[in-house]
Amino acid sequence: MTKQHTIFTSHSTASEFSSHAYAITLQNCVKNNEPTSGKALHCDISKRGGCLDLFGWNVLLNMEGLELNSFVFTSILKLLVSVESGELCRSIHACLYKLGHGSNAFVGTSIIDAYSACGLVDDAREAFDEIIWKDMVSWTGMVTCYAENGVFKEALELFSDMRMGGFWPNNFTLVSVFKASLGLEAIDVGRSVHGCALKMRYELDPYVGAALLDLYTKLGDMEDATLVFEEIPKCDVIPWSFMIARYSQSQRSKEAVELFCRMRQSLVLPNHFTFASVLQACGTMADLDLGKQIHCNVLKVGLDSNVFVSNALIDVYSKCGKMENSVDLFEESTNRNEVTWNTLIVGRVQLGHEEKALKLFLQMREDNVQGTEVTYSSVLCACAGLAALKLGTEIHSLTIKTRFDKAITVGNALIDVYAKCGSIKDARVVFETMSNRDVVSWNTMISGYSMHGLSSEALRIFEYMQKIMIKADKLTFLGVLLACSNTGLLDKGQAYFTSMVHDYRINPCIEHYTCMVALLGRSGQLDRAVRLIEEMPFEPSVMIWRALLTTCVIHNNVELGKIAALHVLELEPHDKATYALISNMYAAARRWDDVASVRNNMKKKRIKKEPGLSWIESQGTVHYFVVRDASHPDIRLIYGMLEWLNMKTKKAGYVPNYEVLLQDVEDDEKPRRLWVHSERLALAFGLVRTPFGSRIRILKNL
Template sequence: MIRSSCCRKLSTQCKTNAWTRFPQHGFSTQSGLFPEEHMIHTSPQISDFNSHAYASMLQNCIINGESTTGKSLHCHILKRGGCLDVFAYNVLLNMYVKSDLLSDAHKVFDEMPERNTVSFVTLIQGCAMALRFVEGIELFFRLHREGHELNPFVFTTILKVLVSMEWAELGWGVHACIQKLGHGSDAFVGTALIDAYSACGLVDPAREAFNEIIHKDMVSWTGMVTCYAENGFFEEALELFSRMRMVELKPNNFTLVSVFKALLGVGAVDVGRSIHACALKMRYEMDPYVGAALLDLYTKTEDIEDARRVFEEIPKDDVIPWSFMIARCSQSDRSEEAVELFCQMWQTLVMPNQFTFASVLQACATMAGLDLGKQIHCHVLKVGLDSNVFVSNALMDVYAKCGKMENSVELFMESTNRNDVTWNTLIVGYVQLGDGDKALNLFLDMLGDQVKATEVTYSSVLRACAGLAALEPGTQIHSLTIKTIYDRDIPVANALIDMYAKCGSIKEARLVFNMMSKRDLVSWNAMISGYSMHGLGVEALRIFENMQKTGIRADKLTFVGVLSACSNTGLLDKGQAYFNSMVYDHGIDPCIEHYTCMVGLLGRLGHLDRAVNLIEEMPFEPTVMVWRALLGACVTHKDVELGRISALRVLEMEPQDEATYVLLSNMYATARRWDNVASVRKSMKKKGVKKEPGLSWTENQGTVHYFTVGDASHPDMRLIYGMLEWLNMKTKKAGYVPNCDAILLDVDDDEKSRLLWVHSERLALAFGLIRTPFGSPIRIMKNLRICMDCHAAIKCVSKVVQREIVIRDINRFHHFQNGTCSCGDYW
């Protein structure tokens, strides 16, 4: 009687707690799986405290996922002071484990009057589900210590835990134990072993485990096929699959997934199609995993139509097929399609996840679709995924690629989750927009924030250095890459070659190139165009010939380098031959850059008529670069009329291009057509052409020293002007005659000569001569084309002072040495 009243009391308690708060999980009369409330009091089994009845009711709770009901049953048992048998306790334990209530499970486990192997295995499962692997392992040891039976269930369970922990050492011990007990022949244990070895990439031991299984079932075969497929043994996977069919085991959906993966690995799409047909016959086409594997197969082999067909067929109530298609479209340059799919998905009410957003935003970034990006940004906020690091990185990338760095920075400032990609996105954004200074500052902040720089970081900041022609920072970053071993990364090494070449250290560039153990197309292209921009055409062509021997196929950019090397060096026959070879041997359609090189090459050697013919013949509208190339040739070869036409074409496209006015004026002056010189000056004034201030700079001991024309602001100015006086005297003696045509101002020749000697590049040169040790090269950068007279003067200086002088102007590098320049006086 006492028991009964307790029970009544408890049942009302439970009713208020469970029934009112969770009506949907309460005692369900409709399901018929649980007795109605009054039945608890009247049921004879329960009043007799029948463990078996509780066990079966708890089992029903597990099947139906009714943890609340299970809990109240537990309450009943406790209140009645009842003592279940070990079987019923195990079911109770399992009920808590399956309801993700590990601490309750632990409590039950501790309170059980006796435990058996099943109790341990059940709790270990719970620990594994809650990712508390160490606890699981401890229970395994305790099970062993307390002398419970080590049956196959124990091993399948513990092997799974070990795989999750990636604890191989203990795995071997467990395998030894399995063999000692002879459980290796058990299909379940054997398959768990296969999976464990597969996860470690140990295919041979997995195969041994497979061979030991006496009665191999479907799962064992599939496990082994999967092991091969996962570890890149695609042929073996397919071979085992066909053997499996010979023993007349029908593959299931699991098998098919691995087979499709293996087929993708060997690129056998056609076989894939026939197995796809089998899958249809076996009605597995609606399995989401099979669907995803098929999408994987068809999208990776560029067979988008088949992929689309699969996609149309399979169920789309899950985010994965959508994400899959969107991701693959974004990655394979079908951004519009990716966006379209995203819109469709949005309408089906399937919730996009972080992957979906990251992928569709990637498509937006590729398309530079700002409005679209903003709309998706709104969706991201709505869904609350804006704090996800992948999504916010992708958003930052969209804004950066659309040139909206301020928005990108804003997101960066707000972000609470940052990783290396976050920093890289911003750095790459600045580099792409040509803001190298900001990129480098951000790199320093990144290092200060203890974020590890990656290959992407290094190659980007090196690109920034290349753009800024900043040799010293570039060299420092080079040492950082060596320290972190990232210098062995091909893109980083390629960026180093480019950086050294663009900073004037072509020898260092070659050194990096030589040190590379593996080179790709970009490495060769970087080296070829590096030599080309330094006027070392013969070296460039030698590199190109070596490249041919490696079997790496040349592309458009390779030939831009090769042809500009010919152009910069004046190798007409070779240039023509390479141009033909490009078209006929390499099957590359010439683009406007190739034609520009050829126009420059013909023009440089005085074949102005042929250059004009080529312009007329080429299948493109000539760009400003083409006309500039022709203008340069006209200046050199004193063809005033053609030069005038070329200059007008340039000015039509870029009316504010001061350099062109200067060239035009110089040309007229050389031809002594003074009235034309005056009209050029007039039209410059009329059009309000702003002279871009000429700026030259040189690095010295970590500081960049800038000079403008006639600059007197540098602290070493007295020394610099002293040096210039001395150079003036020495070069005059060595035969240098000032070319006053380079000065457009209407002043007398003495004054013109004086003005020439305060050109920014000469100030920088004088500073370099004062501040650098004898014998070391002097590197100067200029933001405009080097002036003709400076070019002549510096050639002379290089002989007088016996120093190598490297000047990078807006077009190329000039290596002055012993009275000559690597450009051969043509640039």
């Protein structure tokens, strides 16, 4: 081979020669025993900005007679960082060690970086220990390696050793230490290192500032995060977006919106991340007007097609009850992902559109979009709302196939589905087989037992929860008090209420007081219930007065019931349920003039009593019934079954109670009016259409 075949000509450029071709030329130098030509070629290509692939570096390392400096080796290792090959890292490391370069701080740090990229933390530490004269860069490289690979405790210990050795951290060291502090949730360590950053004037560094913001916001210290934010330079969109996102995620939506307004006043242009975060805040506040204004801004800057922004817009409109707008945005979206589908499904479920949510889920599967744990937990919630046991069971099977049944949120949703569909034993099986449980798992099981009137089981679960040191929260005690209220366990209910306040330091909310008022009232302690309402630290809500009214109806205390009803109607003048309750109370007391007065008042205010609605699932389809329904395709069979039941119950001695019916109902109409209630129609349908021996589950809206 002649020299002109090996060396570039004077008019050649590095860009005209690929890294692989360069390696082949080097290999020819080796084959022809031309180390001088190889060295000249390497120098020439380096000057011209050329590069090598791994094959080329391997050739270069094995060339005899070619002197390689530390820069060459670090170039190889930088290439290895991008390749992330642990085997090659170890091979190059061994070669460097043999050649005596392993103890060099410059080369050693590159070895650490290469091992870190491959997740080989122990190998990186071995390379670090080989360095004889460690400098700040090598210390930082090893601290960063620990932090990036989740070995947080060792990162902080090494940082401490570094400081004891007299080294001051740089901005990259500080960023890694803050990351390690966050990983260990060691906010006090983070604050201490923050003090070190202040001494060195690194608080103005954008990387250090971002790491501090991440530390404080994720560990819930928004006050310190705000102080950091106000100190760092804010000519860039990133710190603004970061803080807006954290405010939104920590349920401080108002501050997120205020910061967004400040950002716009500072003439900083928002990016897709900014818009998605501030729209999240609008959704949390259900502020439709503000959401529309930001939507206009999004359109102006042309970010409406961005999938993150589009998803946030869908979420805003659904949370503000404007589902038609969400659907329009969904249909217009050309860049959907699984979050897009989930957002619309969750919106449907939250608005009570369970059937539409399930249809959307089926469409999602037809479009071959993979569901997530959010998808499955949401559609299971829809099944629970419809008491659609068969469909819930089918989705349960899907979660097993996709392994999402292991997710805590899905497990909790399954417990809820089975409990609300009447299969409390299946709910318990799911609960017992969960490998991981959170407090929601326990709360869902307790409320499931409470719903079924199985107070002893609910309380047994709670006692065991205490025994194994699972910390109860407000919702835990709500389920416990509901269990006591449903079965009239007055003494236990009072004891649990007292324990919640004094032992658990939980301030009772309005729902806890509502349970106690209901418990006292149903136990006949109406005076004590009134006294508890008077002693509450806040104004009684509609729920409180309605709970008192319900117990007054049970105990025929018309005068107190009238007072409770007036309070309800003062807060909610068009509350249909209250008019129905007080009308029933007057009817039970045979005060027909008062009944007529209530009905006339309803007519004047154009208030119509919400019709009773019952539904039942059969073969995957939900069937709805209202009183005196004649629209169902099987209505003849249903009425035939009702007549048969009527005959059988009369023979068994059943005597209907007509007192709750109003006085303007004719005597011959009263038996029929009682007999064609919506739940009885649903029961007759279940007897006609469900297999013999199967359970009949009926849900009502009232």
